[in-house]
Amino acid sequence: MRKLASVCGISHQTLRNWVNLYKKFGKEGVEKNKSIKKKIPQDIEKRIMLLKEQIPSLSIKKAKKLLNEIGIKVSEKGIWRVWRDYGLINNKRKKEKGIISFLFVQPTPELEDKLLLVKKFVKKNDYKIAAKIINNIPALPESPILREIPEKFLTLRRRLERLCLEMGEIPYPQFLKKVSFIRKKLENKGYIYSSIITDFLELDALGWMRKIEQTIPVFERLEKKLRGVKDRALWFLFYYEKASTCCLLLKMTEALKYIKKCRELLYSLPYPYYWEYYGDLLTYLGEYKKALFFYKKAYEKETDPQILSRLALKIASYGYGMDGDYIKCKKMLTKAVHIKSSLIFGANYIVL
Known part of the structure; x- marks a missing residue:
């Protein structure tokens, strides 16, 4: 049950x-x-959603008070339900996959039925009706169907979700240009919560492009938006990005400060994603044995084949490879089946 x-x-x-x-x-x-409970009317539902979008730090109690002041009577549970449906509240399931988890929700039978209907119209090349249906869904699970609908028919939120699905598949300069455009549009409309996600995506793209100096204004903008937000997962991601950037700029004293903050938050984020990324930070400091502890911890709990392969590669490289235990290293590399062959070839070359 x-x-x-x-x-x-x-x-x-x-x-x-x-x-x-x-x-x-x-x-x-x-x-x-x-x-x-009866469903909250759609116009009121959207007003409740907009409150959280415009003020990311807003609590449920304060939201209820603001709604009462304008004559809208909604219970705290009702507000929580709306924010959950729109993907604006973080829960245990959402903390498992990093920033992308703040955008997508878990699939439900009702959502699956709606997406099946969207697929039928997409097959008929009736993209306008497909887009109308999908645009009216508060929040989506990760679904490839978004990529089959032209961007011009999608709302800003759907375009952002579509772009996330293309992450790593389109050139980073093109990705950065698109995500910056969406971010500006979201900010102009007052959708600050959603724009926080775009800021993290911009940081990721700039990091891959090694345009480190350009991350400074993004960090400043993001820190202002996060002011007052209680979500520890978001703050972990922020400190992770800050620590990584400081390491690349060789500002190690500052990097240590942010790594320490990540460690403090890790106690309340018992998920493989955060253990792995904290391990990555430790490798920047040359703390490979400590990093290995977190990689192994994440490997034991992770279920996603792609992530398991990535962790296997890290354990092989930072653990057995550096210790000279090449038999265990090669054995671990065989588990990295979902990593691109070029990376495996490079890792095997090191072992051989």
Whole structure:
């Protein structure tokens, strides 16, 4: 029951109540029962969403107070539900994949049904109707269908999601140009929360392009937007980017300050993604044994084949390879099956 409730995005108690009602009264009993909350009207839903978009640091209690002042009566649970549906609230599931997790939500049967409908119209080349349906969905799970709809038909949020799916596949200068354009448009519309994601994506692109000096204004802008935000996952990502940049600029004293902040936040972020990235920071300091501890810890808990392959490569390189244990090193490299062959060839060359 708990697993099914998690997939549906509701509490297990709510699901249990629905099942009991269905057993007693059938479908009509479930639909008519007063204990099941009515959906918040769409216009009010959008106002609740905009509050969080415009003020990322806003708490549920303060949001309720602001809504009460303009005559809108919504419970704290109702506000939380809207923010969750729009992907504006972080939860345990969202903390597992870094900044992309702040954009996409977990798939539910209802979302899957809507995406199937979108696919039908895409197959008919009726992109306008497909875009109309997908644009009206509050937040999406990661879905390749977005890439099949021309950008001109998509909202800014959908264009940002589409761009994330293209990350690593299009040249970084082109990616940077697109994400900067979307960021400016979002800022002009007051969508600050979504623009925070674009800032992180800009930092990533500039890092790959080694345009380190250009990251300074991005950091300044991002820090202002994050002021007052309580989300520890976002702050970890911010300090990670700051520490990485300081290392590249050889500002090691400053880098150590941010690495320490990451370590403090790590206690409240017990997920493979953060263990791996903290391990990466330790390698910048030459702390390979400590990094190996976090890589192994992440490897034991991770389930994604692509990430497991990446971790296997890091364990082989920073662990067994540096210790001269080449038999274990080669054995670990065989587990890195999802990493591009060129990288594996380079790693094998080092071992041989």
